Amino acid sequence: MIAAMNGHLDVVKWLFKVGSAADVIRTTDAKNLTPLRAACKSSRSSGVVLWLVLQGAANDDATGHVSPALLDQSVPPYHDGARQALRSALGRLFRDHASFARLVLPAAATLGSEEGLITPLAKLRGHEDTLGPLIADFAGVLRGRPLRNAREALACFARHDWEIAERHCRASRAAEKAATEARAAAQAAEEVAAAARAAAESTLLDAQQRLDQLLL
Numbered sequence: 001m002i003a004a005m006n007g008h009l010d011v012v013k014w015l016f017k018v019g020s021a022a023d024v025i026r027t028t029d030a031k032n033l034t035p036l037r038a039a040c041k042s043s044r045s046s047g048v049v050l051w052l053v054l055q056g057a058a059n060d061d062a063t064g065h066v067s068p069a070l071l072d073q074s075v076p077p078y079h080d081g082a083r084q085a086l087r088s089a090l091g092r093l094f095r096d097h098a099s100f101a102r103l104v105l106p107a108a109a110t111l112g113s114e115e116g117l118i119t120p121l122a123k124l125r126g127h128e129d130t131l132g133p134l135i136a137d138f139a140g141v142l143r144g145r146p147l148r149n150a151r152e153a154l155a156c157f158a159r160h161d162w163e164i165a166e167r168h169c170r171a172s173r174a175a176e177k178a179a180t181e182a183r184a185a186a187q188a189a190e191e192v193a194a195a196a197r198a199a200a201e202s203t204l205l206d207a208q209q210r211l212d213q214l215l216l
Helices: 009-017 021-026 035-039 043-055 067-073 082-109 128-139 144-215
Strands: none
Touching: 009 043, 035 043, 035 067, 043 082, 043 144, 067 128, 067 144, 082 144
């Protein structure tokens, strides 16, 4: 907990590696804070936040997938700095994986020899399943469960943005409807007032005419 809060990523990784994975992911302190939630409170712990999410700290225990509710609880929207830093880092890692999958692996499969010489990438042909993961790990490219967690966390953020936009649209439509109804009510009130003024003027005119007849 203290290591996560103070941004000591190496210590967090070591605890995870030596068998404290459950504690690193799910343990809570006296304030019911998880390591991920605690790390979000410190600007020094953005790397810890990212690593914990990739390891499944925001995953539902029952499904094994990222839980939107748990992600919002662990990295709440009001911690905008931590949330934006996490989203940016996840997006960068996901783009790196996409570039690796789009450029390196197809190149190994399609580039052949040049002038009788075997190109370096061509040497990977037939070994993509064994050497590909090693190269990805060496280059820091996500794969496996961390990649899936990154994809699902980004989807949760996108869904949250959509829900906020939808709420704003509904509020805007409700405000517009209320304004339209208010304008209609004001117009109706003005029409009633105009009719009342006309009736009062007519009554006054009739009374004036009767008075004039009495005075003749």
